[in-house]
Amino acid sequence: MSSFWSGWIIVLTLTCLGLVTYLLYSTVKSQRKELTDETTGHAFDGIEEYDNPMPQWWTWMFVLTLLFAVVYFFLYPGLGSWKGYLGWTSAGELEAAQAKHDRKYGEQFRSLAAKSVDELLENPKALAMGERVFTNNCAICHASDARGSFGFPNLRDGDWLYGGEFDTIKATLLHGRQGQMPAWGPVLGEKGVAQVSAFVRNMSGIDTGASAADLEAGKGLYQTTCSVCHAADGSGNKALGAPNLTDNTWLYGSSKAQVEYTVRNGRNGVMPPWEAILGEEKVHLVSAYIYSISRGKGTPADAAAEK
Numbered sequence: 001m002s003s004f005w006s007g008w009i010i011v012l013t014l015t016c017l018g019l020v021t022y023l024l025y026s027t028v029k030s031q032r033k034e035l036t037d038e039t040t041g042h043a044f045d046g047i048e049e050y051d052n053p054m055p056q057w058w059t060w061m062f063v064l065t066l067l068f069a070v071v072y073f074f075l076y077p078g079l080g081s082w083k084g085y086l087g088w089t090s091a092g093e094l095e096a097a098q099a100k101h102d103r104k105y106g107e108q109f110r111s112l113a114a115k116s117v118d119e120l121l122e123n124p125k126a127l128a129m130g131e132r133v134f135t136n137n138c139a140i141c142h143a144s145d146a147r148g149s150f151g152f153p154n155l156r157d158g159d160w161l162y163g164g165e166f167d168t169i170k171a172t173l174l175h176g177r178q179g180q181m182p183a184w185g186p187v188l189g190e191k192g193v194a195q196v197s198a199f200v201r202n203m204s205g206i207d208t209g210a211s212a213a214d215l216e217a218g219k220g221l222y223q224t225t226c227s228v229c230h231a232a233d234g235s236g237n238k239a240l241g242a243p244n245l246t247d248n249t250w251l252y253g254s255s256k257a258q259v260e261y262t263v264r265n266g267r268n269g270v271m272p273p274w275e276a277i278l279g280e281e282k283v284h285l286v287s288a289y290i291y292s293i294s295r296g297k298g299t300p301a302d303a304a305a306e307k
């Protein structure tokens, strides 16, 4: 913030404070001193108002709030870029809370994070902690049951964009992922998009109603344009996160309109990186949790629900 705007805000704030003080002073000064039976002259629906002074305690409350404002502006940030005598910041408060949390739970996380995935799978307490990390950070996108939704992959189904080995899941979480499906509309034109989309839907067993000629043309386009990433047989490529197009799992929908939209405009799903946010230890635990649910292993919560 430039010092001009800081000064501007200080002037505005102090002027307002001064005006309010003056308003209070002039109101107290101009009103009569003793109680009276006279009314102000206003009447509304038969209700009239005595022209009496404000109660003294009321005036003092105003004075106190004004004093409070002055003391507050001195101690805390509020006046332009003045940081406040106490040096309080919301970031500092967050850091203190995090440090406290880390002292309390850090030891627990550290001892569990040192264990191998096979050990963690046998440890319901570790999986429950992983589940809690999931609920707090991941459920917002992948849904609370981890079954995902449009654009957000299902993490339970054993079908993977990038791979379901423990180390791959952990790498996905630590560094994030970014799907790179290019937009093919400008390259193939509307007709080409329709043909290759029909071919791709046909590959996963959908009855597209497209003519044999269109499917044949779509196949040709597929081999020249798409097979580099999705493989010649459509089975996908986990190193690129290019999905298998022959199965019935669709990240972006399987309808004619949806697949054509995907092919025409491309798709770029973003999985954020978590290393800096959660730290390696929590990532380790939540990876074990994902690994366990993707292999159909019940978690403690599942087991409780089944009972």
Ligand code: HEC
Residues within 6 Å of the ligand: 133, 134, 137, 138, 139, 140, 141, 142, 151, 152, 153, 155, 159, 160, 161, 162, 163, 169, 172, 173, 177, 178, 179, 180, 241, 268, 269, 270, 271, 272, 274, 286, 287, 290
């Ligand atoms: C902002 C939304 C968002 C959040 C929050 C999020 N993810 Fe993701 N995640 C995605 C998207 C989108 C993808 C798919 C990326 C792509 O299309 O290439 C993904 C992909 C994944 C994958 C790879 C799936 C596969 O098939 O290979 C895993 C595993 C995963 N997320 C786990 C997690 C975990 C665990 C968390 C919490 C720590 C989390 N995600 C938080 C959006 C999110």
Ligand code: HEC
Residues within 6 Å of the ligand: 161, 178, 179, 180, 181, 182, 184, 196, 197, 200, 221, 222, 225, 226, 227, 228, 229, 230, 240, 241, 242, 243, 245, 249, 250, 251, 252, 253, 259, 262, 263, 267, 268, 269, 270
């Ligand atoms: C550069 C590699 C690349 C090429 C070439 C490519 N794709 Fe993709 N495709 C991807 C990736 C990566 C994704 C996943 C995008 C995401 O996760 O957001 C994807 C997603 C898709 C999907 C969505 C699948 C679903 O589950 O919803 C379809 C359909 C698709 N591609 C069809 C095609 C067709 C048809 C072509 C050729 C015209 C093609 N792709 C060419 C990389 C590629």
